[in-house]
Amino acid sequence: MDEPMPTRWSFQDFKMFYDAKFGRKKEAEQKENVLVSNVHTNGTNVVNEEFRNQANGISSETTNGKPQKSLLPPFDSAETRALGESLCRDIIRGNPDVKWENIKGLETAKRLLKEAVVMPIKYPKYFTGLLSPWKGILLFGPPGTGKTMLAKAVATECNTTFFNISASSIVSKWRGDSEKLVKVLFELARHHAPSTIFLDEIDAIISQRGEGRSEHEASRRLKTELLVQMDGLTKTNDLVFVLAATNLPWELDAAMLRRLEKRILVPLPEPEARRAMFEELLPSIPGEEKLPYELLVERTEGYSGSDIRLVCKEAAMQPLRRVMVLLEEEPDVVPEDELPKVGPIKHEDIETALRNTRPSAHLHAHRYDKFNADYGSHIVQ
Ligand SMILES: Nc1ncnc2c1ncn2[C@@H]1O[C@H](COP(=O)(O)OP(=O)(O)OP(=O)(O)O)[C@@H](O)[C@H]1O
Ligand SMILES: [Mg+2]
Numbered sequence: 001m002d003e004p005m006p007t008r009w010s011f012q013d014f015k016m017f018y019d020a021k022f023g024r025k026k027e028a029e030q031k032e033n034v035l036v037s038n039v040h041t042n043g044t045n046v047v048n049e050e051f052r053n054q055a056n057g058i059s060s061e062t063t064n065g066k067p068q069k070s071l072l073p074p075f076d077s078a079e080t081r082a083l084g085e086s087l088c089r090d091i092i093r094g095n096p097d098v099k100w101e102n103i104k105g106l107e108t109a110k111r112l113l114k115e116a117v118v119m120p121i122k123y124p125k126y127f128t129g130l131l132s133p134w135k136g137i138l139l140f141g142p143p144g145t146g147k148t149m150l151a152k153a154v155a156t157e158c159n160t161t162f163f164n165i166s167a168s169s170i171v172s173k174w175r176g177d178s179e180k181l182v183k184v185l186f187e188l189a190r191h192h193a194p195s196t197i198f199l200d201e202i203d204a205i206i207s208q209r210g211e212g213r214s215e216h217e218a219s220r221r222l223k224t225e226l227l228v229q230m231d232g233l234t235k236t237n238d239l240v241f242v243l244a245a246t247n248l249p250w251e252l253d254a255a256m257l258r259r260l261e262k263r264i265l266v267p268l269p270e271p272e273a274r275r276a277m278f279e280e281l282l283p284s285i286p287g288e289e290k291l292p293y294e295l296l297v298e299r300t301e302g303y304s305g306s307d308i309r310l311v312c313k314e315a316a317m318q319p320l321r322r323v324m325v326l327l328e329e330e331p332d333v334v335p336e337d338e339l340p341k342v343g344p345i346k347h348e349d350i351e352t353a354l355r356n357t358r359p360s361a362h363l364h365a366h367r368y369d370k371f372n373a374d375y376g377s378h379i380v381q
Pocket of ligand 2: 200
């Protein structure tokens with residue numbers, strides 16, 4: 001039998017109801033108190049166990065042998081400290097495992113990047129005075145041509161603290177917070193120097209200021225803070241680099257462009273680079289029919305690196321499709337060790353793949369060339 005509902009509420013019932021309805025706010029308040037009290041009791045060093053562990057992890061990796069460094073610099077308030085902690089999650093630890101050899105072609109871009117970032121970090125002695133390193137570097141080019149890959153290769157090759165910042169980690173929905181985030185980010189980067197701040201898709205963070213009245217006050221302040229901080233970098237000897245990537249370079253503010261002094265075009269892949277990609281993604285198997293690499297290279301003029309990946313995937317899918325037709329005729333699920341073998345890729349599979357994959361980025365290629373001619377960095381022999 002069901003219990004009748006109480007007609008009068010006891011204090012306990014009331015409390016349960018209240019917690020269920022308004023409890024969340026109370027909990028948050030409690031959490032905040034805990035955080036603040038932690039900061040008070042632990043002094044300005046490391047907030048809690050988790051961060052202490054992380055701090056050990058990072059210092060042993062990046063400062064090999066040198067005295068250990070805490071993960072966070074001594075911040076002046078609990079608020080900036082909390083922002084600093086959230087940015088720490090964007091530090092790439094270990095390495096993203098992209099090597100220069102994994103990136104096909106793009107020899108000019110690689111050489112300019114090595115000259116601008118890798119060498120000054122490895123041999124700071126040469127890069128002083130007039131030759132002090134470029135602090136702002138922009139990678140621009142059509143989508144899917146390897147800009148993000150290049151930045152990751154920099155992170156892998158030169159063992160610096162690497163901050164991987166995208167628009168989502170820097171644009172806070174709280175008014176005014178983004179601007180503080182930027183300030184804290186640069187403070188963290190200086191604390192962990194040498195470091196690289198990678199701003200991917202920078203056009204999303206900063207586009208031309210003051211376009212009509214549509215621009216939000218808070219986002220204008222964010223941009224201004226970024227400009228001020230980047231200006232600060234050029235005046236000091238701290239090894240902090242800003243590496244930015246975009247596929248809409250013409251949307252950048254003139255002031256931002258001035259601070260990104262080194263502008264490197266990452267173009268669509270040349271025939272040799274395309275061939276290298278095909279040979280890596282669709283390796284020829286000894287004893288099987290040789291794949292028509294010449295044809296692939298010829299027919300993919302204007303394809304980006306990621307388009308080429310799609311062509312290869314499509315081609316490799318065809319033999320699997322043939323197997324799947326067979327499997328669909330089976331009444332039951334075939335056990336794993338009895339599955340039929342997937343055959344080799346045939347000539348017509350390549351044709352099908354080429355027909356079904358269209359280039360996505362070639363239409364604007366000339367705009368990038370023009371931007372490069374007007375603003376880009378070149379290798380002068
Ligand atoms: N030069 C290249 N060598 C090898 N693979 C490449 C190259 N360029 C592009 N790719 C392939 O394309 C994929 C996308 O590359 P990436 O993310 O670096 O492009 P992106 O230039 O950052 O594009 P977006 O501007 O859209 O962010 C890579 O994961 C890789 O598989
Ligand atoms: Mg990218």
